Amino acid sequence: MKNPKINRLIGYIILFAGFVLFYRGFHYPTENDPVNGHNAVLVAVASVMIIGAVFWMVLKVRCPHCNKLLHVRFYNIDICPYCGERTDI
DSSP states (O other), X not given: OOOHHHHHHHHHHHHHHHHHHHHHHSOOOOSSOOOOSOOHHHHHHHHHHHHXXXXXXXXXXXXXXXXXXXXXXXXXXXXXXXXXXXXXX
16 A cells, blocks of 8 residues: 555554553543552553554655655655655556
């Protein structure tokens, strides 16, 4: 998959899913769950997902022509700022 827009979207989906799992891993005590603390397995899985999503975006959100890293943020990446070619394949 060489389309940087799709790769960026996949990376953001994994990143936000990791944030949700991380939040659920550190929960506040309630009446139903009065245990103080966190779920170590959920926090570990979420941390791996977050770090993996960052690596995915750094490795895959690149220009298909010059292979330079494009903006990972929500900028429009139709045209590469380095070589000027269209990034849509």
